[in-house]
Amino acid sequence: xxxPSLGAGREFDRIRAVLAALGDHAAGAGDDCAFVPSDPGVIxxxxxxxxxxxxxxxxxxxxxxxxxxxxxxxxxxxxxxxAEPIGxxxxxxxxxxxxxPETVRLMRGIGDVTASVGGxxxxxxxxxxxSLAIGITVVGSCMSPVRRTGAVTxxxxxxxxxxxxxxxxxxxxxxxxxxxxxxxxxxARPEPRVQSARWLAGRGARAMIDLSxxxxxxxxxxxxxxxxxxxxxxxxxxxxxxxxxxxxxxGESAVALAAIGGEDYELxxxxxxxxxxxxxxxxxxxxxxxxxxxxxxxxxxGVSLTEGGVSVTLRSFDHFA
Amino acid sequence: xxxPSLGAGREFDRIRAVLAALGDHAAGAGDDCAFVPSDPGVIxxxxxxxxxxxxxxxxxxxxxxxxxxxxxxxxxxxxxxxAEPIGxxxxxxxxxxxxxPETVRLMRGIGDVTASVGGxxxxxxxxxxxSLAIGITVVGSCMSPVRRTGAVTxxxxxxxxxxxxxxxxxxxxxxxxxxxxxxxxxxARPEPRVQSARWLAGRGARAMIDLSxxxxxxxxxxxxxxxxxxxxxxxxxxxxxxxxxxxxxxGESAVALAAIGGEDYELxxxxxxxxxxxxxxxxxxxxxxxxxxxxxxxxxxGVSLTEGGVSVTLRSFDHFA
Numbered sequence: 001x002x003x004p005s006l007g008a009g010r011e012f013d014r015i016r017a018v019l020a021a022l023g024d025h026a027a028g029a030g031d032d033c034a035f036v037p038s039d040p041g042v043i044x045x046x047x048x049x050x051x052x053x054x055x056x057x058x059x060x061x062x063x064x065x066x067x068x069x070x071x072x073x074x075x076x077x078x079x080x081x082x083a084e085p086i087g088x089x090x091x092x093x094x095x096x097x098x099x100x101p102e103t104v105r106l107m108r109g110i111g112d113v114t115a116s117v118g119g120x121x122x123x124x125x126x127x128x129x130x131s132l133a134i135g136i137t138v139v140g141s142c143m144s145p146v147r148r149t150g151a152v153t154x155x156x157x158x159x160x161x162x163x164x165x166x167x168x169x170x171x172x173x174x175x176x177x178x179x180x181x182x183x184x185x186x187x188a189r190p191e192p193r194v195q196s197a198r199w200l201a202g203r204g205a206r207a208m209i210d211l212s213x214x215x216x217x218x219x220x221x222x223x224x225x226x227x228x229x230x231x232x233x234x235x236x237x238x239x240x241x242x243x244x245x246x247x248x249x250x251g252e253s254a255v256a257l258a259a260i261g262g263e264d265y266e267l268x269x270x271x272x273x274x275x276x277x278x279x280x281x282x283x284x285x286x287x288x289x290x291x292x293x294x295x296x297x298x299x300x301x302g303v304s305l306t307e308g309g310v311s312v313t314l315r316s317f318d319h320f321a
Numbered sequence: 322x323x324x325p326s327l328g329a330g331r332e333f334d335r336i337r338a339v340l341a342a343l344g345d346h347a348a349g350a351g352d353d354c355a356f357v358p359s360d361p362g363v364i365x366x367x368x369x370x371x372x373x374x375x376x377x378x379x380x381x382x383x384x385x386x387x388x389x390x391x392x393x394x395x396x397x398x399x400x401x402x403x404a405e406p407i408g409x410x411x412x413x414x415x416x417x418x419x420x421x422p423e424t425v426r427l428m429r430g431i432g433d434v435t436a437s438v439g440g441x442x443x444x445x446x447x448x449x450x451x452s453l454a455i456g457i458t459v460v461g462s463c464m465s466p467v468r469r470t471g472a473v474t475x476x477x478x479x480x481x482x483x484x485x486x487x488x489x490x491x492x493x494x495x496x497x498x499x500x501x502x503x504x505x506x507x508x509a510r511p512e513p514r515v516q517s518a519r520w521l522a523g524r525g526a527r528a529m530i531d532l533s534x535x536x537x538x539x540x541x542x543x544x545x546x547x548x549x550x551x552x553x554x555x556x557x558x559x560x561x562x563x564x565x566x567x568x569x570x571x572g573e574s575a576v577a578l579a580a581i582g583g584e585d586y587e588l589x590x591x592x593x594x595x596x597x598x599x600x601x602x603x604x605x606x607x608x609x610x611x612x613x614x615x616x617x618x619x620x621x622x623g624v625s626l627t628e629g630g631v632s633v634t635l636r637s638f639d640h641f642a
Binding site: 030031032033034035036037038039040041042043044045046047048049050051053054055077078080081083089090091092093122123124125127128129130131133135137138139140141145147148149209210225 | 358372462
């Protein structure tokens, strides 16, 4: 429900403070529901929850970043189907130590990332509770979504941006070190690839998924949904430079970590065979986001991962084999 | 996101078990978003969270009832604007002691109440966490919603069903006693007044709100939104019979408790002056739900509560004065 419907006394004050901070990042409020006009087509919806201690730690991120990241993860699901964001509903469970200023900061992060992809905060809900939890429902529209199911033999596989930036930041944070700034930005303020998704949909994208759990795992979902095999050579992955530097000291494989690391929120997309590097350059020009060819779609099932042509098995990959 | 998109290994097993239990109470799953066709009109959306220890106690209710009640509270917001339910997205935060069978029971309650008003479970999300929390986003459609803003001087005020049943149950539970069965049913399995709302919208309802926080408080929201005064004589409230019996021992005023008690999820509606008791009888015939005239809309602001013509002030009313 829109924020003003949620309780009495101080709760309403807090809602007013949030609405004041959101400004035109919020849509009208004050009824039992939020309303969005609907036109012929499809409404896309997705819900995602970020829980303190499970999905984030407060000591690693500012409250604005926690809000941004929670909403970005949900908005990425709209990107994954090439929907145009309408907005988000934010349901907050707030422990006692988070008062009005802290709530405003959380909601500012949610409002900022939503506005960055053209949406508004449509409504929300606040409850007390023992741990901070942020439930985000995203709402978007499209004439016809790009689903996971449309990849066919001969399609080429591409990823947006680079992989492993969030993992590089996480490795540093877990070691008690400050992450490199670029990696930290990927981790703290991921950018949902809404613009790329709509660009790719316009060029005939056949199937798409966002990389929330990591390429190796998420590729398996796309393969299963399309009933095809994805052949990916990880030697060609666009590894985030901070992950390369980070693992230079430990001797771990940067490409392997980039292939299994989650939360980069890049897109994996199957494009028709005629889509090529010239088109990818055009995508970079139009969106500012690189697009890298990483494999092909074959008859079969599952994901065949190679590194320089040699078959590899990755740690997190067994779940999806 | 639809349930199958949410994690690895045992999480997918749990999702499959939930989908099997929901059967045709769930819509298609397996992509990054849920999709609903959209037609010209308005999509209504609302989010609501139920947190263990704040909104319910596990020892008072079965898991099916906890799920039902959480979703019913959110679906009631669709009723409040006379929207037709499309479905719900359910975001669960599950502590370690709630495994697959418990998750299935929770989701069965959510699916049952959603199906009872013609909707489906469209998607959801599961996370671990310290306390059980159930975030429900409801989605509905309508050509033009009934809002809180449309009440005008001379309208009559009506409520559906009876008031105070949930309070009667709560008083018993808090005293460690078993609630009377009818009161317990109101508390544990409230029925969102979707059918009544659409019937009333068809008869020209001007403004509506659902009574989640109690009549005295929620009437204040409607008065403020419509910029009118609501004059309500609480002597005429349809008090739930179990509340009357319950307070017979203590000497408290049943009508006063019925006026301030929350969570009955009945509707307060402003109807044009010509709407009368004959129409209310027709409503009862068509929906099975009584409709009781409780007051009038006047010029002014706020809520004027009387009991047999004498002005009364109720405990919870000061917040909204």
